Amino acid sequence: MLYKAYEIQRSLMNASSAMASMAADMLNHESNPWAGIGPSQMMANALDVFAHAAAPRGKPAFGLRVIHVDGAAHAVKETTVITRPFGDLKMFTHDGLPKDAPRLLLVAPMSGHYATLLRGTVERMLERCVVYITDWADAKYVPMAEGIFDLDDYIDYLTGFLEHIGPGAHMMAVCQPSVPALAATAIMSADKHPCRPVTLTMMGGPIDTRESPTAVNDHAVTKPHVWFKHNVITTVPANYPGEGRRVYPGFVQLASFMSMNLGSHMMSHYKLYQHLMQGADDNADATKTFYDEYRAVCDLPAEFYLQTVDLVFQRHALPKGEMLHRGKAVDLNAITDTAILCIEGERDDISGIGQTKAALKVTPNLGDDMKQYFLAPEVGHYGIFNGSRWRNAIAPVVDQWIAKFEKKAKGRKLTAVA
Template identity: 50%
Template sequence: MFYQLYEMNHAALQPVRAYADAMRMLYSNPFNPVSHTPFGRSVAAAAELFERTTRRYGKPRFGLDGAVVDGKPVAVQEKTVWERPFCKLLHFERDLPKGRRPDPKLLIVAPLSGHYATLLRGTVEAMLPHADVHITDWVDARMVPVSKGRFDLDDYIDYVIEMLHELGPDTHVMAVCQPSVPVLAAVALMETRGDPVLPATMTLMGGPIDTRRNPTAVNVLAEEKGTEWFRENVIMPAPWPAPGFGREVYPGFLQLSGFMSMNLDRHIIAHKDFFMYLVKEDGDSAEKHRDFYDEYLAVMDMTAEFYLQTVETVFVRHALPRGEMTHRGTPVDPAAIRNVALLTVEGENDDISGLGQTRAAQDLCTGIPADMKAHYMQPSVGHYGVFNGSRFRSRIVPRIVDFIAAHRGGPVAAVAPRRVNGSR
């Protein structure tokens, strides 16, 4: 009922939002003399601020129509090349000259943790000059009819394996944050089964491999509350008239509330500054605010079974580092991985996946030869900076590109570049 009440309140505000938007247009219209006064700009700014803080933000577009490859601009087309009820695999197909040596295939596994895959737009954009990029585009659970079945952590792992089979040999997989655990599990299972379509490399970035190391506020909350608390307090049925009406989900608006409460003062100051940007006609700063919050406030629901199984497995039981994780009854053994090169990347100031949590994969993957393993810690960046921003583009991307290039074709051809192994 709580989710349905939230939807009803949102619908009830629609006339007020429409009125606020009309006031914004009236008081920002250059033909209205009042729009050129501080009073007029203040009214328009207040109206826009109200409309933006009460609207529902839809799924953003990647909007990557071009890239620079070999120093030349090329067109990029976004195509769906694989699809299941809860995920699509997007391919950013570049219009490259015929006869050019193919770039390595890169599967970026985006997190299924509240935001859409477009949160990794900067990650995709940075890798497009160097790789044939694919990314997981997870589907909002409230948009999937109950008739399509369930989706849990085991299904997530199956999806990753299926996508690796779809892309074929000489594929490189990159997991950003939450998917580090299921990607590591998927590769371990493939090795255990003797799967011939193993990825050549596996890059894990800012992921919760072992949350006992340097636990953050998020880790502590999950362990203290336990799975049953989350089941009783954050799980609810998707409301009517969503296509997934009746499906048990962890709603996006609750996730967003949790995200924002962690840094509430920062968000309040940002919106106050946005109001002043509009009054002072600082268009560039106002547009940067819009761009950021258009992405940040666009959230999606997760299936209850996936969310609860992830909380239980990763944050409460620490099943993977303890050697207790299973997939449909089969033990997940990272030590079984022998033929996939491993790169782990962390941010010094990461407050979501604490320093050392991702590096734990290096200790678990004892079967990988030393010359096929590397770790990099980026100083002075938080969680977001591990996969986006200027330091990501200038410091982290070159190391990932070098690592992939050194291990193309599998372990026989691998010669690890010296600079990848440092921490700077």
């Protein structure tokens, strides 16, 4: 019933958005003698804000065409190198990169938004690295015949992607995937897998949510696991390829995130209206671009979502040494030669300070010279991986960390070839 009710509401809002957009165009049309004047302009801009807020949104494109490095422009090449039911592997490169450029697997969150939320992360790291990114599928478009997808599958996908990239690669996990990325690193390290990552960077990830709990963490622990199963999991309706699949809908996740900072979002839209009234088109376009991405959401497989709530947020299985993969214990003690960089934002209201840093505590057999922690001052969750502070203050730290171990990466690749 939840999904059906949403579909009805979505159809009504789509129609309302179209009507509001048409009305705004009419009020702004050159044939209207009152266009741009007083109440007419106020009404047109108000309708424009509403039309944008209510407009339907599909999967965004990365849209990276040109990248500027050291003052030179280079054409960006985007390729899908692996296609799998629940997620593809995309590769970004450009002709300005040397043949031996570092290779980086960027693990995007499977948390209700598309991988394009990390567009700015890709663009900045692409300056010096060949960037691969996990492009997770919208679960409502995955037919039931493809089976389920849970944390075990997530870890297997990461392992398979690293195998495709080959020995000597680096890995970066943003937010939620820090847990499966660290687990995959431990499993591959225990197996002495030649494709285990040389470095692992985790940014704003919930490694141990007992550290500085946030509102997100509190929500997960104040309700029993069965509550989530019965209240936020629903079935994909018949008008999608994934008909019958049990999912955690993206629209529920979006509503949760919006409600956490409702006042800020309302103020952002009021400022959007003010920018339109003032003719500040660049500022208005920036706000619209942000919300185009922020409101583009996708569904999560129910198995993955419920398992994440249980193991990560309620039982803290990984830092307590109780996490299993395919029935076998995930041993963080096995990580001995993958350098770990943990990055947190001082104002992160999703993953509190200390939650990512915990990874440095639970890897006792990794030398101190292979561990680093960076706290980004005055940076919120989104700012860790997007925006000016990411580009100018945080990304250089990642660049230096990768460069520090790149010689080791090349050695591991040569050893594997031999």
